[in-house]
Amino acid sequence: MSKPDRTMYHFNPFRLDAGRRLLMRGNEVVSIPPKAIEMLLLLVRHPGEVLDKESLMKGLWPDTIVEETNLTVIISALRKALEETRTEHRYIVTIPGHGYCFVAEVSEAGEGAGARPLNGQSEQLSVKSIAVLPFKPLGGEEKDGYLGLGMADALITKLGNFRQIIVRPTNAVVRYAGLGHDLSTVGRELDVEALIDGRIQRTDDRVRVTVQLIWVENGAPFWSEKFDERFTNIFDLQDTISEAVARALMLKMTGEEKKQVAKRYTDNLEAWQLYLKGRHFWNQRTAQGYRRAIECFEQATGIDPGYALAYAGLADSYQLLGGADGTVAPKEVFPKAKAAAVRALEIDCTLAEAHTSLARVSITYDRDWPAAERGFKQAIELNPNYTLAHMWYANYLAATGRFDDANTEISLAIKLEPLSVMFGVDAGMIFYFARQYDRAIEQIKTALELDQNFWPGHWYLGWVYEAKGMYPETLSEFERAALLSGNYADLAAEIGHVYALAGRKGEAWKVIENLMIRSKQSYVSPFALALIYMGLGDRDRAFSWLQKGSEDHCWQMSFLKIDPRFDSLRTDPRFAGLLQRINHTL
Known part of the structure; x- marks a missing residue:
C-alpha cells in the first residue's frame, strides 16, 4: 500500500495540504471546489512554469473530453478562493494563447521535513x-x-x-x-x-x-x-x-x-526629490537646464553627502556645460566634473554612471586615453543597459580611428534606446568621421525624422555636406541649427568657415569680428575661431587658435585626429605637435 501524501505547500498566507486536499489560511479552511483543489496542486507543484491548457485539461479530466471553458470556470473559482481579482495576478498569471503560471513563491514541506523552495524545470515565463x-x-x-x-x-x-x-x-x-x-x-x-x-x-x-x-x-x-x-x-x-x-x-x-x-542610493526623501528634479533639468540639454541641474544636485549632496548618484549627475552637468554646450570655458568646469565623479566613486565604486562620467573627463580634460577606455569598459560591465556609456565609448572609439568598433557600440545604444534621436545622429557622425558620407547623410536624416528640431543633427549634417563640397546645403543646415540652438557661438563660426570656403571672405571676416566682440561678454571657443582662419587659408592663425583650444580643453580637439575638415593641415609639422599635446598620434 502506498504511503499517503503528507506534502504541505506554503505560499503566503496560504497552506495547501496535498494529502487531505485542504486549502488553509491561518487556522481556517478555505472553501474551494474539488477540481479547483486539483488545479491548484498542478500549479503549485510547478511554480514559475507555464502549464499549457491541454496538459491541464488532461490532468484534471484524464478520461474525458471537455470544453476549454471548463478550465476558465475552474481558474475563476480558484482566483476567488485566493481572493485575487482577474487583473491582480498575485498568484495566477494567464499567458494568452498558452495557459497559466503560478507566480507566488512556493515552499514544500514533507512529513518531518522543513520547508524547501520549489524551482520549476520546464517552460519558463520568458520576457527578454x-x-x-x-x-x-x-x-x-x-x-x-x-x-x-x-x-x-x-x-x-x-x-x-x-x-x-x-x-x-x-x-x-x-x-x-x-x-x-x-x-x-x-x-x-x-x-x-x-x-x-x-x-x-x-x-x-x-x-x-x-x-x-x-x-x-x-x-x-x-x-x-x-x-x-x-x-x-x-x-x-x-x-x-x-x-x-x-x-x-x-x-x-x-x-x-x-x-x-x-x-x-539615498534614504533621504528630500535629497531623492532634488535628484529627480536635477535629472529633469539635465535632460532639457540646454545651458540653463544644466545650471539648474547643478543647483539641484548640489542641494541633494548637501542634504545627503553620501548620495553617489547625485554626484554623478553633478559631473555630467558640469562637463556638458563646458563641453558640447560651449557656454563656459571647459577648463573652468571640467575640474569640478572630475571632482564630482571621483567623489561618487569613493562612495560607490560599482556605479556605472560615475565610471562613465570620469572616463569622459579623462578624454577631454586629462587626455588620458587608456584610462578613459578602462572607465567605459568598467561602466558597461557594471551596467550593460547604461546607454550613455555605450554612446560616449562609441565617440571614444571613433576619435581613435576604430570605426568598426564605434559602429558596434553606438548600435548597442540604439538597440537599448531605439527612439533616441541623439544616438541616431551620433551614428551618422561616426560615418562622417569614417568618410562614409552618403551613409552619414542617410543615417542623420533618418534620425532627424524622430525630431526635426534636434539642432545637433542639422549641425552634423552640415559637416557632411561640407565634406562633399555642397556649400549651399551646408549653410542651410548650419543656419537652421544656429536658429534652433539659440545662436550657439560655435555654429556662427561654422557658418564663417563655410563662407571662407565658398569664397565669401568678407562675410567670413565679419563673423570673426562679431565673435571677438561676443567673447568680451561670454565664452567663445578658440577652436571655433581656428575653423574660420583655416577656411581663409591662414594657417598660422589657425594653428595659434588651435593651440589655445588645446589649452582650454575644447571638446572638439578630441576628434582632431580623424576630423576631415583638418585634412589640409595634416602635412604641417605643427599638426603632429598638436596631436602630441592631446596625447594622440597620427
Whole structure:
C-alpha cells in the first residue's frame, strides 16, 4: 500500500495540504471546489512554469473530453478562493494563447521535513525585454511633478541589475509621461516584449500604487498588484514593487543581483526629490537646464553627502556645460566634473554612471586615453543597459580611428534606446568621421525624422555636406541649427568657415569680428575661431587658435585626429605637435 501524501505547500498566507486536499489560511479552511483543489496542486507543484491548457485539461479530466471553458470556470473559482481579482495576478498569471503560471513563491514541506523552495524545470515565463513607463496619476493630475517619473526611474535602476532581461533606460520612456498613449503602440515603438504600467496617487502622507505587466503583442495584462504605503516610506515601496515584479517575471536572482536590487542610493526623501528634479533639468540639454541641474544636485549632496548618484549627475552637468554646450570655458568646469565623479566613486565604486562620467573627463580634460577606455569598459560591465556609456565609448572609439568598433557600440545604444534621436545622429557622425558620407547623410536624416528640431543633427549634417563640397546645403543646415540652438557661438563660426570656403571672405571676416566682440561678454571657443582662419587659408592663425583650444580643453580637439575638415593641415609639422599635446598620434 502506498504511503499517503503528507506534502504541505506554503505560499503566503496560504497552506495547501496535498494529502487531505485542504486549502488553509491561518487556522481556517478555505472553501474551494474539488477540481479547483486539483488545479491548484498542478500549479503549485510547478511554480514559475507555464502549464499549457491541454496538459491541464488532461490532468484534471484524464478520461474525458471537455470544453476549454471548463478550465476558465475552474481558474475563476480558484482566483476567488485566493481572493485575487482577474487583473491582480498575485498568484495566477494567464499567458494568452498558452495557459497559466503560478507566480507566488512556493515552499514544500514533507512529513518531518522543513520547508524547501520549489524551482520549476520546464517552460519558463520568458520576457527578454521590458520598458517601465512613467507612473501616471490615478486622479488624472499629478501634484508632485517628478513622482511618477521618479518611481519609474527607481524600478528601471533596480531591474537593470538583472542580466537576463533588457530594460529600456529612463531617457527612452520619459516621452511617454502623461495619459493618452496606446500601450501596444508604445511597446512596439520601444521594441520590447512587455511593459510595466503604473498608476500612483499621493493623498496626505500616503501613496497608493497600482502596477501591471502588459504583453505588447496583444495589450493584455498578465500580472498586477496594488500597494499602499506612507510617503515617508517611499523607498520601502520601491523595493517591494521591484521584488514583486521580479517574482512575476520569474527572474532568478544571483546573490549579487539580490544585493543590487535591495541597494538604495539615498534614504533621504528630500535629497531623492532634488535628484529627480536635477535629472529633469539635465535632460532639457540646454545651458540653463544644466545650471539648474547643478543647483539641484548640489542641494541633494548637501542634504545627503553620501548620495553617489547625485554626484554623478553633478559631473555630467558640469562637463556638458563646458563641453558640447560651449557656454563656459571647459577648463573652468571640467575640474569640478572630475571632482564630482571621483567623489561618487569613493562612495560607490560599482556605479556605472560615475565610471562613465570620469572616463569622459579623462578624454577631454586629462587626455588620458587608456584610462578613459578602462572607465567605459568598467561602466558597461557594471551596467550593460547604461546607454550613455555605450554612446560616449562609441565617440571614444571613433576619435581613435576604430570605426568598426564605434559602429558596434553606438548600435548597442540604439538597440537599448531605439527612439533616441541623439544616438541616431551620433551614428551618422561616426560615418562622417569614417568618410562614409552618403551613409552619414542617410543615417542623420533618418534620425532627424524622430525630431526635426534636434539642432545637433542639422549641425552634423552640415559637416557632411561640407565634406562633399555642397556649400549651399551646408549653410542651410548650419543656419537652421544656429536658429534652433539659440545662436550657439560655435555654429556662427561654422557658418564663417563655410563662407571662407565658398569664397565669401568678407562675410567670413565679419563673423570673426562679431565673435571677438561676443567673447568680451561670454565664452567663445578658440577652436571655433581656428575653423574660420583655416577656411581663409591662414594657417598660422589657425594653428595659434588651435593651440589655445588645446589649452582650454575644447571638446572638439578630441576628434582632431580623424576630423576631415583638418585634412589640409595634416602635412604641417605643427599638426603632429598638436596631436602630441592631446596625447594622440597620427
